[in-house]
Amino acid sequence: MKTNQMNQTAVHVFLILLSAACLFPFLLLFMASITDEQSIVKDGYTLFPSRLSLDAYSYLWNQASTMARSYGITVLITIVGTFVGLLISSLLAYPLSRKDMPLRGILAFLVFFTLLFNGGLVPTYLVYTELFHMKNTLMALIVPGLLTNGFFVLLIRSFFSTSIPAAIIESAYIDGASEFKIFYRIVLPLSLPILATIGLMLTISYWNDWFNGLIYITEPKLFSIQNLLNRMLSNIQFLQQNSLGGNSSQAAAAIPMNSVRMAMAVIGILPIICIYPFFQKYFVKGLTIGAVKG
Amino acid sequence: MRQSGWSDAFKKLKRYRALFLMVLPGLIYLAVNNYLPMLGVVIAFKNIDYSHRGLFGLIYYSDWIGFKNFEYLFKTNDAMVITRNTLLYNGGFIIVNTLVAIGLAIVLNEVRNRLASRFYQSLVLLPYLISMVIVGYLVLSLLNVENGFVNKHILPMFGVDPISWYSESKYWPYILTIVNLWKNIGYFCIIYLASIIGIDHEFYEAATIDGASKWQQIRSITVPLIAPTITVMTLLGIGRIFYSDFGLFYQVPLNSGPLQSTTDVIDTYVYRGLMTLGDIGMSSAAGLYQALVGFILVLISNYVVARRDRDQALF
Numbered sequence: 001m002k003t004n005q006m007n008q009t010a011v012h013v014f015l016i017l018l019s020a021a022c023l024f025p026f027l028l029l030f031m032a033s034i035t036d037e038q039s040i041v042k043d044g045y046t047l048f049p050s051r052l053s054l055d056a057y058s059y060l061w062n063q064a065s066t067m068a069r070s071y072g073i074t075v076l077i078t079i080v081g082t083f084v085g086l087l088i089s090s091l092l093a094y095p096l097s098r099k100d101m102p103l104r105g106i107l108a109f110l111v112f113f114t115l116l117f118n119g120g121l122v123p124t125y126l127v128y129t130e131l132f133h134m135k136n137t138l139m140a141l142i143v144p145g146l147l148t149n150g151f152f153v154l155l156i157r158s159f160f161s162t163s164i165p166a167a168i169i170e171s172a173y174i175d176g177a178s179e180f181k182i183f184y185r186i187v188l189p190l191s192l193p194i195l196a197t198i199g200l201m202l203t204i205s206y207w208n209d210w211f212n213g214l215i216y217i218t219e220p221k222l223f224s225i226q227n228l229l230n231r232m233l234s235n236i237q238f239l240q241q242n243s244l245g246g247n248s249s250q251a252a253a254a255i256p257m258n259s260v261r262m263a264m265a266v267i268g269i270l271p272i273i274c275i276y277p278f279f280q281k282y283f284v285k286g287l288t289i290g291a292v293k294g
Numbered sequence: 295m296r297q298s299g300w301s302d303a304f305k306k307l308k309r310y311r312a313l314f315l316m317v318l319p320g321l322i323y324l325a326v327n328n329y330l331p332m333l334g335v336v337i338a339f340k341n342i343d344y345s346h347r348g349l350f351g352l353i354y355y356s357d358w359i360g361f362k363n364f365e366y367l368f369k370t371n372d373a374m375v376i377t378r379n380t381l382l383y384n385g386g387f388i389i390v391n392t393l394v395a396i397g398l399a400i401v402l403n404e405v406r407n408r409l410a411s412r413f414y415q416s417l418v419l420l421p422y423l424i425s426m427v428i429v430g431y432l433v434l435s436l437l438n439v440e441n442g443f444v445n446k447h448i449l450p451m452f453g454v455d456p457i458s459w460y461s462e463s464k465y466w467p468y469i470l471t472i473v474n475l476w477k478n479i480g481y482f483c484i485i486y487l488a489s490i491i492g493i494d495h496e497f498y499e500a501a502t503i504d505g506a507s508k509w510q511q512i513r514s515i516t517v518p519l520i521a522p523t524i525t526v527m528t529l530l531g532i533g534r535i536f537y538s539d540f541g542l543f544y545q546v547p548l549n550s551g552p553l554q555s556t557t558d559v560i561d562t563y564v565y566r567g568l569m570t571l572g573d574i575g576m577s578s579a580a581g582l583y584q585a586l587v588g589f590i591l592v593l594i595s596n597y598v599v600a601r602r603d604r605d606q607a608l609f
Contacts, residue, residue, distance in 0.1 A: 011404050018398070019417035022476065025432035026420070028443055032435050044446025045435045092320025095313035102306050107317060114328040117589045120581030121564050122574060123334025127326065131349035147323055179312030208425035211540070215569060230427045233434070234548060258441055265431040269424055276423060280416055283423070287481055288488050 026269075033057070033263035037256035045262075055256045056263035066228070067267070074224040077141045078206040085202045086195060089148040090156050094183055097160035098169075108157075114150040125215060140216035141224060146205055152198050155289060159194040160187065197286040200279055207272060229268050232261055335585070338363055338578040363579035372563065376580070380538055380559040383467070387474050388531040392524065394475060395482035400512055402483065403490045415487075419480030426541025433473060433546050460548055463556040470557065473546055474539070482527070489523040490516060526599055533595035536560065536588040560584045 032045040036053035043050060060067060095101045096108050118124075124144065134140040164187055172182045188195070213227035223231065231238045236257050276283075307314070334349075340356040367373050398418070405411040421429070436443045437459040445456040459465060497515045506514070538559040547557040560580060567577025 008404075008406060011401055012410065014401060015405065015410075015414045019414050022417050022421055022480075025436065025476075028435050029432055040441050044441040045438070045443050046447060088319040088323060091316040095310075095317050098313065101313055102310055107321070110321065111324065114324055116592055117332060118328060118585060119331025119334050120578070120585050121561075122568050122578040122581050123331035123337055124327070125568060126334060126337065126349055126352065127330045130347075130352055131330075132326075143327070145327065147327070148320060150324070150328075153320065179316070183316065204423065210425060210427045210545075215565075226425055226427050229431070230545070233427060233430050233545070262431065262435060265428055269428050272423060273420075276420070277416070280419075284415075284419070284484055287484060 026273075029262050030266055033259055033266045035259055037259060040258045053256070053259075056259035059255055059260055060263055060267070067225075067264075069221070070223050070225045070228045073138070073141070073222065074207060074226065077138065077209075077224060078203055081142045081146055081206040082199055082202040084142070085147045085152075086199050089152045089198065090188065090191070090195065091183075092148070093153045093156035094160055094187055096153070096157045097164075099161075099166065108154075111150045111153050121215075128216065135216055136219045136222060137216075138222065141209070141212050141222070142206075144212050144216065146202075146209060146212070152201070156191070156194055156198060159191055164190050193285075197282050197289065200282050201286050204272075204283075225268050229264055232264055236261060335578070335582050337574065338582040340575075342574045359575075363575040364583070367576055367579045367583070373580070373583075375555065376558055376560045376563045379556065380536060380561075383470065383543075383559065384531070384535040384538060386467075386471055387478075388528060388535070390471055390475055391478055391482050392528060392531075395479055396486050396517070396520070396524070398479065398483045399486035399490055400516060402487055415480070415484065418483060421477045422480045426539075426545040429473065429477060429541075430545035430548065433469075434548070437469070460550045461552040463553045466547060466553055466556045470542060470546065474542055477542075485527065486520060486523060489520040493519050522603055525602060529595040529599050533592040534588070536584050536591060538562075540565065 027047060028045055031047050031049060032040070033056055034052050034054060035045070035049035036051035037055065039049050039051045092111065096104060096111070098104070101107075128134045128140065128144050132139075132143075134143065168186060169182055172186055173179075177185070208226060209224070210226035210230045213222075213224055214230060217223060217227060220231075228238075334353070336353060339358060339360060340353065341359045341362075342352060343356045344352070346352050346355040402411060402414060405414065434442070437445075439445060439456065439458045439460065442459070444459075449456060457465070459469070493516065497519075498511055501511050501515060538561045540561040543557055543559050543562045544565065547553045550557075560583075564577050564581045564584070567573045567580065571577075
């Protein structure tokens with residue numbers, strides 16, 4: 001058996017180096033956020049700064065109201081978007097999975113065609129701004145592009161049609177259960193794995209979304225955490241100019257700008273990294289069902 | 295006959311009205327989010343005049359100008375540059391990502407300790423989980439001109455002067471390829487790993503008994519047996535070669551003007567035309583050009599996949 005395996009030590013050394021390469025930028029970002037401003041100017045960003053300081057975080061603490069607001073918006077759109085998205089995707093997927101559903105073929109094609117062709121950014125932008133007037137509303141962070149897509153619907157449909165025996169549904173119907181009751185009493189409880197997987201995908205895409213905010217939101221009060229980060233990336237003074245509270249009289253020179261940006265990014269990724277180990281299994285599952293069928 | 299046909303249809307509608315109600319919200323969403331914009335592609339043939347209000351007013355009252363927007367687009371050098379960049383980047387990404395991911399998946403499959411293997415997978419997959427804005431910050435901490443890790447610590451080791459990364463376009467094809475690889479390698483790797491794990495162990499046992507070396511086994515067993523997955527992933531990539539990861543090309547170069555010759559792709563061009571230049575005509579023409587060529591490429595690549603393996607095809 002020994003010849004069948006590569007040298008384990010070499011394999012581990014290689015993979016440890018590679019994992020370190022994946023992790024390195026995150027560590028650098030974190031160290032940069034706790035480095036003293038003077039030592040950044042002198043040595044640049046480094047893993048082993050000569051002087052540590054929590055100035056960046058205490059500055060952000062003074063801006064807590066801006067930060068908390070953006071965080072609140074991100075949490076709100078993530079919860080609402082994931083819930084509504086799961087609901088309408090599974091509601092659409094269920095009738096498509098029923099072999100006796102009239103017009104099933106046409107409806108499935110309407111869902112599927114959205115994967116092949118799309119109108120592009122300009123018409124989409126005009127639909128949401130000129131027809132639905134979503135510019136600078138919270139709806140713009142939830143509705144455009146993210147709520148559901150044909151791909152999710154088709155994945156849920158194929159789970160329904162392979163894992164839920166038609167006989168169960170039929171007998172429930174004969175026993176007098178309404179279609180809605182069958183859906184939420186029988187179909188949904190039997191489909192928790194796929195719902196968890198799609199729900200996780202939706203959660204991640206809402207948490208990470210900055211694109212809708214970039215094109216539909218110009219009002220800083222409605223920025224999600226990603227939009228705040230996006231704005232700070234191009235304009236380092238953004239937080240200070242738009243602070244809702246805190247000590248805005250603080251002199252610009254005294255603000256540890258080089259580390260504040262990095263500290264904000266750390267606060268932006270922290271929650272997702274903290275819960276990553278717990279949902280990794282579903283995450284991997286979601287990625288593989290998408291690409292390799294079965 | 296006709297009468298009973300209608301009444302049958304009516305009965306069916308009544309019997310299935312709950313199911314029709316269920317599909318309604320989803321269909322309305324797709325109509326708004328996907329089908330209305332599809333109809334909106336006529337904007338590319340119009341001279342949009344903002345003095346009219348509302349979506350229908352804008353489209354209905356603006357003048358038809360035929361293919362003028364497309365003429366302008368293809369007369370400039372822009373169309374050539376963004377098409378070239380889009381194709382070269384995405385083509386390069388397909389090749390680099392596939393090769394590295396397969397190599398990594400083969401090595402990961404060799405790890406005997408299950409816990410260690412899962413640990414490596416988690417770390418490699420971590421970059422796939424974060425938003426492109428964060429990636430922009432991570433790259434900035436490396437490439438920042440005054441404080442960046444590369445300019446302060448790596449280049450001095452080789453005695454090279456600091457480089458102002460965000461204004462020199464020639465480095466960006468490499469930078470973006472590396473960043474894209476770093477971000478997506480975990481995803482491609484677990485796809486190929488899933489495929490490798492599915493290979494029957496008896497092949498390897500028989501090969502070992504026959505005295506085949508590890509390298510020979512990889513070449514003659516592993517790679518041929520995951521070839522269907524490689525083909526499908528590659529063809530799916532080719533089907534989407536006209537669409538770029540907007541975040542990668544917008545956030546990572548910090549939307550820097552001097553870099554545009556090597557970082558501008560169709561998606562960033564459309565975005566800039568709409569949001570910063572206000573040139574809706576050119577922008578929507580480029581968008582429709584992308585959608586049409588993209589559509590044709592998806593159809594062709596699906597046709598090729600379907601001919602090889604019916605089950606793997608999208609349709």
